[in-house]
Amino acid sequence: MSPATSSALKSRLTQLEELEAESIFIMREVVAEFENPVMMYSIGKDSSVLLHLAMKAFHPARPPFPLLHVDTTWKFREMIEFRDQRARELGVDLIVHSNPDGVGNRITPFTHGSSKYTDLMKTEALKQALNKYKFDAAFGGARRDEEKSRAKERVFSFRDANHRWDPRSQRPELWKVYNSRVNKGESIRVFPLSNWTELDIWMYIHKESIPIVPLYYAKQRPIVRRDGMMIMVDDDRFPLNPGEEPVMEQVRFRTLGCYPLTGAMYSEADTLEAIIGEMLESRTSERQGRAIDHDQSGSMEKKKKEGYF
Amino acid sequence: MSAVSMQTSQVRHFIGRQETKGLLRFITCGSVDDGKSSLIGRLLHDSQKILEDHMAAVKADSQRWGTQGEQIDLALLVDGLQAEREQGITIDVAYRYFDTERRKFIIADTPGHEQYTRNMATGASTADLAVILVDAARGVQIQTRRHSFIVSLLGIRHVIVAVNKMDLVKYDQVVYQNIAAECRHFMRTLGIQDVRVVPVSALMGDNVVKPSANMPWYEGQPLLEILDTVDISNDRAEDMRFPVQFVNRPNADFRGYAGTLVAGHVRVGDQVMSLPSRKTTKVKEIVTYEGLLSEATAPMAVTLTLEAEIDITRGDLLAHPDRAPTVAREFDAHLIWMAEQPLLPGKQYEFKINNQYVRGAVQRIDYRVDVNDLSRHAAEELKLNEIAVCRIALNQAVAYDVYDVCRETGSFIVVDRMNNATAGAGMIRRSATVKAHEVHGNVYSERLEITRQQRANQKSQQPCILWFTGLSGAGKSTIANAVEQELFRRGYHSYLLDGDNVRHGLNRDLGFTDSERVENIRRIGEVSRLFVDAGLIVLTAFISPFRSDRRLVRDLVESGEFIEVYVSTSLEVCESRDPKGLYTRARQGQIQNFTGISSPYEAPEAAEIVLDTSKLHVDDCVAQIIEYLEASGRLKL
Numbered sequence: 001m002s003p004a005t006s007s008a009l010k011s012r013l014t015q016l017e018e019l020e021a022e023s024i025f026i027m028r029e030v031v032a033e034f035e036n037p038v039m040m041y042s043i044g045k046d047s048s049v050l051l052h053l054a055m056k057a058f059h060p061a062r063p064p065f066p067l068l069h070v071d072t073t074w075k076f077r078e079m080i081e082f083r084d085q086r087a088r089e090l091g092v093d094l095i096v097h098s099n100p101d102g103v104g105n106r107i108t109p110f111t112h113g114s115s116k117y118t119d120l121m122k123t124e125a126l127k128q129a130l131n132k133y134k135f136d137a138a139f140g141g142a143r144r145d146e147e148k149s150r151a152k153e154r155v156f157s158f159r160d161a162n163h164r165w166d167p168r169s170q171r172p173e174l175w176k177v178y179n180s181r182v183n184k185g186e187s188i189r190v191f192p193l194s195n196w197t198e199l200d201i202w203m204y205i206h207k208e209s210i211p212i213v214p215l216y217y218a219k220q221r222p223i224v225r226r227d228g229m230m231i232m233v234d235d236d237r238f239p240l241n242p243g244e245e246p247v248m249e250q251v252r253f254r255t256l257g258c259y260p261l262t263g264a265m266y267s268e269a270d271t272l273e274a275i276i277g278e279m280l281e282s283r284t285s286e287r288q289g290r291a292i293d294h295d296q297s298g299s300m301e302k303k304k305k306e307g308y309f
Numbered sequence: 310m311s312a313v314s315m316q317t318s319q320v321r322h323f324i325g326r327q328e329t330k331g332l333l334r335f336i337t338c339g340s341v342d343d344g345k346s347s348l349i350g351r352l353l354h355d356s357q358k359i360l361e362d363h364m365a366a367v368k369a370d371s372q373r374w375g376t377q378g379e380q381i382d383l384a385l386l387v388d389g390l391q392a393e394r395e396q397g398i399t400i401d402v403a404y405r406y407f408d409t410e411r412r413k414f415i416i417a418d419t420p421g422h423e424q425y426t427r428n429m430a431t432g433a434s435t436a437d438l439a440v441i442l443v444d445a446a447r448g449v450q451i452q453t454r455r456h457s458f459i460v461s462l463l464g465i466r467h468v469i470v471a472v473n474k475m476d477l478v479k480y481d482q483v484v485y486q487n488i489a490a491e492c493r494h495f496m497r498t499l500g501i502q503d504v505r506v507v508p509v510s511a512l513m514g515d516n517v518v519k520p521s522a523n524m525p526w527y528e529g530q531p532l533l534e535i536l537d538t539v540d541i542s543n544d545r546a547e548d549m550r551f552p553v554q555f556v557n558r559p560n561a562d563f564r565g566y567a568g569t570l571v572a573g574h575v576r577v578g579d580q581v582m583s584l585p586s587r588k589t590t591k592v593k594e595i596v597t598y599e600g601l602l603s604e605a606t607a608p609m610a611v612t613l614t615l616e617a618e619i620d621i622t623r624g625d626l627l628a629h630p631d632r633a634p635t636v637a638r639e640f641d642a643h644l645i646w647m648a649e650q651p652l653l654p655g656k657q658y659e660f661k662i663n664n665q666y667v668r669g670a671v672q673r674i675d676y677r678v679d680v681n682d683l684s685r686h687a688a689e690e691l692k693l694n695e696i697a698v699c700r701i702a703l704n705q706a707v708a709y710d711v712y713d714v715c716r717e718t719g720s721f722i723v724v725d726r727m728n729n730a731t732a733g734a735g736m737i738r739r740s741a742t743v744k745a746h747e748v749h750g751n752v753y754s755e756r757l758e759i760t761r762q763q764r765a766n767q768k769s770q771q772p773c774i775l776w777f778t779g780l781s782g783a784g785k786s787t788i789a790n791a792v793e794q795e796l797f798r799r800g801y802h803s804y805l806l807d808g809d810n811v812r813h814g815l816n817r818d819l820g821f822t823d824s825e826r827v828e829n830i831r832r833i834g835e836v837s838r839l840f841v842d843a844g845l846i847v848l849t850a851f852i853s854p855f856r857s858d859r860r861l862v863r864d865l866v867e868s869g870e871f872i873e874v875y876v877s878t879s880l881e882v883c884e885s886r887d888p889k890g891l892y893t894r895a896r897q898g899q900i901q902n903f904t905g906i907s908s909p910y911e912a913p914e915a916a917e918i919v920l921d922t923s924k925l926h927v928d929d930c931v932a933q934i935i936e937y938l939e940a941s942g943r944l945k946l
Contacts, residue, residue: 057610172647183729
């Protein structure tokens with residue numbers, strides 16, 4: 001057949017290669033053992049890496065599962081464009097789900113507060129989608145270095161029939177022998193990027209030239225200041241206070257969520273290398289840009305127990 | 310502008326090095342009282358500082374970013390853990406991450422005393438190295454031995470003993486030396502080869518990242534330097550192991566076997582064997598997203614296509630045929646129990662091993678090991694956090710290695726079928742011995758490194774048994790001896806079993822009753838079979854009067870390998886020869902059960918070769934046998 005291309009045989013892989021191999025193994029394990037897996041696709045950089053790894057894991061086949069985007073209807077416009085474009089380019093199935101009750105009742109982060117809004121438009125919407133399509137395994141892009149409650153979460157993280165996580169009775173996870181047994185209605189959240197750090201994600205995006213949403217790059221954007229955060233006015237649904245005027249600032253986003261809840265940062269980093277350089281300088285944890293995590297003390301753990309990713 | 314371009318080149322330099330970094334996973338063993346959190350905090354903090362040093366030039370150029378930097382508060386890290394404990398949330402295993410210029414590190418941190426065995430085993434299962442903390446003021450404790458045992462049990466090959474709080478003992482060298490000697494001693498008894506003992510003060514930073522000015526007598530490396538440089542490149546097994554994860558069939562033209570090469574290398578064109586079926590074929594392609602590779606090395610995740618379409622499914626294992634793993638249904642294992650409900654021998658569980666679930670049971674508990682003093686105890690059941698040596702019996706044969714040789718293919722988990730809990734984790738110690746021919750040749754109790762055929766080829770011959778049978782004095786031994794000499798002269802490999810070398814040793818305990826004669830022949834048959842496996846031409850010279858016995862031996866070996874040589878010399882001729890005077894004594898009743906006189910001889914009905922020495926000279930007999938061997942392809946050039 002076709003001549004094989006050679007690669008120098010190394011005695012030991014680099015850490016990025018090891019992480020990649022580990023993630024691919026995890027994805028294949030899920031596909032082999034579950035009937036109806038899905039990949040949570042949040043459009044952010046971690047999702048971009050997750051999707052790229054899925055393309056690798058099942059090559060030459062396409063990933064044998066759909067992507068699920070839980071759309072709160074308040075995502076940045078550039079995110080939605082990017083989402084649709086990537087799904088088209090890669091030929092993967094994309095399911096978009098929004099909580100119809102939330103949409104009907106005009107739930108917004110401005111009128112209902114970030115806590116209630118997140119519960120209805122993210123946590124509740126996610127449960128609706130998982131129930132509707134009867135997914136028994138859902139990939140997520142969460143990393144253990146993100147937040148304290150993540151540090152102890154398993155790669156195969158069990159959820160009961162109500163999608164609840166019980167941190168006190170997690171299954172022991174040894175070697176890479178993952179327990180995939182669930183009863184009907186129960187499911188597993190799977191985190192193939194568990195052992196990646198934020199720096200690993202950026203290094204891998206650089207190494208593999210993985211496309212990411214342009215919002216990660218610095219650019220002049222219309223900004224208002226709210227509660228010490230720089231919020232981008234992405235569309236005309238943004239309720240400006242009297243006298244409040246968006247100001248153009250050179251900013252970028254370290255993390256992407258709903259635009260009214262995601263803080264921008266001053267930055268000149270308009271290339272991947274500049275972002276990495278900036279990251280090396282920064283000592284702030286990336287989730288500090290998100291209002292949701294500071295909403296209540298121990299909030300992430302609480303949200304996860306309720307079914308949040 | 311110049312500042313920006315300089316920054317870019319530095320970032321590129323950083324990226325270049327980042328992309329070549331290796332990975333080291335380690336576990337920290339000790340309690341908060343030993344200063345473990347301080348040590349981890351110190352490592353995280355001081356290693357971050359290395360990055361800061363490296364980026365100092367960039368920082369100076371960019372005031373805007375530099376001010377964001379906050380130092381990690383070591384106490385904060387410890388406080389964080391305490392806060393969680395107060396909330397009643399058990400932290401079983403937490404994973405933490407940091408980098409140096411050479412490596413990325415994943416720390417498995419298992420705080421708390423409760424569930425210690427289970428949690429530590431979990432953290433240790435993926436670790437390359439263990440850092441075991443000893444409080445310098447308190448010395449080696451029971452927990453130090455417990456930690457070391459679990460570390461050795463989980464197959465960790467590198468241990469750093471961090472003798473912490475050296476500041477509290479005034480950096481006393483003697484304190485360090487005593488602890489070091491004691492640790493080295495019991496680590497050696499546990500079989501841990503690579504042990505370093507470092508005197509540190511996590512609080513003060515002595516010998517954690519930088520050498521300590523307070524302990525000039527310490528000539529070894531600081532902790533982080535060891536973590537940075539310890540050689541783990543030989544820790545993985547060398548033999549190729551590829552447990553198939555799933556069969557990738559996107560269309561009719563492509564059939565690939567996706568999996569992770571957990572050990573060794575594989576190249577295109579390699580002969581590979583699928584276990585447990587033992588079918589062989591060649592590797593056609595190594596498929597990846599980036600294109601085809603000519604070779605792959607562990608732990609790469611790849612997809613293999615094969616030359617021949619042999620039946621392979623998830624759970625099968627591909628290996629090189631001459632370095633194949635064991636395939637068996639039963640084995641002995643160390644089992645760590647992790648469930649509230651105790652393990653009951655005989656109860657059916659699911660065992661996940663090498664990507665497949667197999668039903669089975671713990672057949673028996675040989676003994677329970679007390680993790681504190683390694684003493685052994687009889688046990689009827691196994692409770693949470695207990696460790697035992699058990700015999701596992703699965704309902705079907707699986708391919709596996711011994712855990713000490715290959716962690717990936719020698720480990721398994723036990724799943725409780727009632728609640729799907731991960732109830733136990735096991736490490737295979739050794740194969741249970743099962744007769745190879747007992748289960749239709751599908752069960753191989755021992756690893757057959759060199760095949761029967763390879764042994765035969767090496768000797769340029771096809772092994773066989775020349776089974777001489779006939780009355781006492783018929784000439785069996787004389788002819789067999791002459792044949793063997795001729796074979797030896799021609800350069801063939803043989804061995805002669807006769808009354809002289811068998812009756813005095815192997816069968817010394819047997820007399821001449823009918824049942825003892827049967828056992829005599831059975832043993833000779835088994836030994837002959839082993840010699841045939843070894844590639845030899847076996848000659849046996851025994852009266853072997855019963856047809857059923859000779860039939861039994863014939864059935865032990867492949868067809869064509871048992872060549873019956875009937876030395877048909879008549880009773881009259883034998884009795885007239887009577888070289889040892891046995892017939893005379895038998896006739897006088899001095900010998901009981903003498904064949905032909907007081908016990909029957911059942912002549913063969915279809916012997917391959919019949920020789921009548923009353924008509925043939927010994928040389929003619931030898932010629933006839935050699936001719937037969939040549940004609941039947943037993944002898945090659």
